[in-house]
Amino acid sequence: MSFPLSSRTSDSSLLVAHGWDEGWAAVFEPYAAQGLVPGRVVRVDRGQCDVATADGTVRADTAFVTPHDPLRVVCTGDWAAVDPEGAGDPRYVRACLPRRTAFARSTSSKRSEGQILAANVDHAVIAVSLAVELDLGRIERFLALAWESGAQPIVVLTKADLVPDPVGLSYLVEDVETVAPGVQVLPLSSATGEGVDVLSAVVAGGTTVLLGVSGAGKSTLANALVGEDVMSVQAARDVDGKGRHTTTTRNLFVLPTGGVLIDTPGLRGVGLWDAEAGVGQVFSEIEELARDCRFHDCAHEAEPGCAVAAAIENGTLPVRRLESFRKLMRENQRLVAKTDARLRNEIRKDWKRTMAAGRAAVEFKRNGRLR
Template sequence: MRQQAHHLSSSPSSPSTHSTSPAPLARYGWDAAFAEAFAPYAADGLLPGRIVRVDRGLCDAVVPAPSGPGTGSAGAAAGLRTVRADLAPVSDPDPTRWACTGDWIAYDPDERAVRALLPRRTAVLRSASSKRSDGQVLAANVDHVLIAVSLAAELDLGRAERFLALAWESGAQPLVVLTKADLVPDPATLAHLVADVEATAPGVSVLTVSAATGDGVDVLTAAVTGGTTVLLGQSGAGKSTLANSLLGSETQTVRTIRDSDGKGRHTTTTRDLLPLPLPGGGVLIDTPGLRGVGLWDAEGGVAQVFSEIEELAGDCRFHDCAHTAEPGCAVLAALEDGTLQERRLDSYRKLIRENEWIASRTDARLRAERRRVWKQRQALGKHLVQRKRGPQR
């Protein structure tokens, strides 16, 4: 679901006399395009801002300060302040349209409320853990999706492919970071692991980093400088340690993995947007470890991850080839001659089936919602007719 771009609310408040400049927001990603989208709200005395955290119907956001240096949380740029704002005015029944970390907003300083979300350029979505098959927005308006994969455990290439599908579908550029590289001291072994990940991530840079020794941190910092980066990965992947390396301070709490099974403990519990050090700048969105990585309308992302299979499919005899037993199937031919790995094809089939299933569930839910609304309207119509006719004798 690329380009989650839409206004979620209107009805700005009455004009205000607050005098501010949005220039300090440039450190957080503010540019001419966002300024153009915000222009109608500026005329009504609202302030631009960016959500740095969402918490139960409220959010923290950075907005221009009325004057002088910012008075917000530690790390806020001069000229900015952090405010707590009510999200009720932009409530929406569709979870994929809910405000999230990284959204740009029109903030009403008089009512202390968010009046609108600006159109999103990109959005990272996954299938939420619910029986309704709802989508969940993990982060908005990101330039890079940094996927942390720990070398402290056996590589799970299938899980990496899931993260990559979400990343590509968002419209942002994926970047895979193999953390805890110091735990693989043999250069030949490390090179082999990198090659395995590169084979599963066509078109994606794969970097090795050790927060313990500092190796690779400078290369990673240069890769994400100046933009908005969201950090994704399983618990225990070293995300919090990696975030602290990029931030240049012990901002995120770090806990060791469990000795019993080598799995990580949750340390990050909210999605926080944090400014990266100057002069490079940019911002980092740290996220809790994800146990489940369900796809959400990610057909394009899956195709990008498995681009070699998509390219082979173009040479199949039948345009609707399922790549199972059809004659003239170029995908099966590549599997037979060894140019395509069976694991890759199995993973491709699995993600395609999952994405089709979630799409069908979503369609069914939307149909059920439409039926519910229609029944409500019918009942209301009957009630109004009965009222017009008056009591029956």
Template sequence: MSHPSSHPSSQPSSATPRPRDFSALAAYGWDTAWEAAYDDACARPATAGPDPVPGRVVRVDRGQCDLVTPLGTLRADTEFVVPRDPLRVVCTGDWAVVDATGNPPYVRALLPRRTAFVRSTSSKRSEGQVLAANVEHALIAVSLAAEVDLGRIERFLSLAWSSGAQPVLVLTKADLVPDETTRSHLLADAATSAPGVPVLAVSAETGEGVDELAAAVAGGTTALLGQSGAGKSTLANALLGRAAQTVRTVRDRDHKGRHTTTTRNLLPLPAERGGGVLIDTPGLRGVGLWDAEDGLGHTFAEIEELAADCRFADCAHVAEPGCAVLAAVESGTLPERRLDSYRKLLRENARLAARTDARLRAEQHREAKQRQALGRHMMERKRGPRRRS
């Protein structure tokens, strides 16, 4: 594979102006703001060149990507834009400046992202991984065919809120829970774990809820996320109105799915349902938080509201006097499970941040010592003054 700098087309030329009819991109989310960002990128010396065109990444595969452009769909190299920052690698959903005359075509630059769905990797280097870019809606698919894991829902929602997208919680395979009372309880539990988030029960098998879901995400870019076996591919086909994605059955013994979708694909939604595009993603086994403090604030909004009434501004909601959060748990208005999940995700997010920030590590060490001192003080108060022999 030749490096882009070796392409004859990479030398600046003004022989032919770049095409200005970008109407073919409108169905993929192109608007005047993206056009302004594209013009700005083309004006930079590092990006300037002959006949660059805008394109949206619909698939990434081993150093190459497929993009939809005004010239049609192109397969392009991404070698020229390999950054040191793993969060800046080319990702499905990105808008890019493309040299269509290169041999092969190649991506010159990425346009600034509006949103990015990022998770931490399992690497000890504390790297983040971008799952999808420039997304307006994040559909979190959770199967009703197995026991609903509320903690996992909260984890997904925290990442979705942190991305800048509006999450929508989709309880799939609703036809497998025909009992209305049972279904109502499941919906209520899910809604408790997802304040401010639409919660929809959907069955791609019967069509229940599909039209409502399509209306909720019409016109924008939607990322479909969830574990393997959640019915994402089946749901994607229902929204697309065609069998675009391969569907496989889950294992009977544990209801776990097999990885049907292996790449992130951006697919246009039907115009008759309002249009927009859908990014279907592979099933996620692990969902590590990444810079999710704001997302946690949204996901646990009721705890954040209660915390405003705590006696101490830095209340950790553990044993402090005058803690409004603990009072809500004792009164039964806040489920203890919610507080436990909140604490767990806060600790995880803080640990990840500390691994990449020496200053935060020092602060956490100091705060840990203060909490230990507070704990000893509270224990001494409970035991009462020591008697001298």
């Protein structure tokens, strides 16, 4: 069954430019019946948000949709049901439509809360600066979160003009490709324009979130994609290539080639948030090898018949990849355990069994017998 782009809601080009389609129109029907109007959240700031509607961008209050769960707060990229014009001042966001995808990470707080960075995203562009040494572990973290969100990741190696040697640049691309299976890796220079048209074509027609640490060149890239200086830019420090937080909010822009772009502030920390499937996607070669291990619960350490250990031994799997895989899986398990009492209890039981086995081994070594 198909639905028109609007039924009692506007099908204006402004809504369509922001990603409105038949699916969103169908979901919005109950809110249209209440006289509310649809709009896309383009910016959120302290309980207020800017919403692009059929009649232009309006300022709206989020007091009616402020849940206790930080992963459900109004976020840039959300589609919202807003009071119609003339309903009063201020206008309010009355509801947000269910998200198709959501990019989330854990916060740095000790409460281990999640933080939603962008909603309803089709592509996650991970900006990595070639002005500094590649941090493959950080790239793997970003990729895990991107895959977990439901978006298609793309790794963009910015400032490619700083690597004039084509051979050296190709080696850097290959290094990143080894940690990004199934992901396009694109060297790009916003200064010279190299690769910008390729990226524009890839992300046209959908919603793209731009991610990376400060100094990765995100704001410069956003300006290049949008075709005008919509974001202010500051130079990165020469000593370490780090930048200052030029972008302080998440902003959504319409792209001239079609689709929209969400620019985000530089991320100091890239904490996982319930991203086991995403980690598995990033390390798909390890997941594939593990299927051939003798034991289904193989820890890939000293077990006999371990296909992963065999791959390490023959050099087909780098040790760094396995160590990174273990690190991210442990981190994700700890995070989930903090919010999942059942899993926390299972981990505690495993720890007690391990301790008991250790004590039994010591007893046997001392006395030649088990208790």
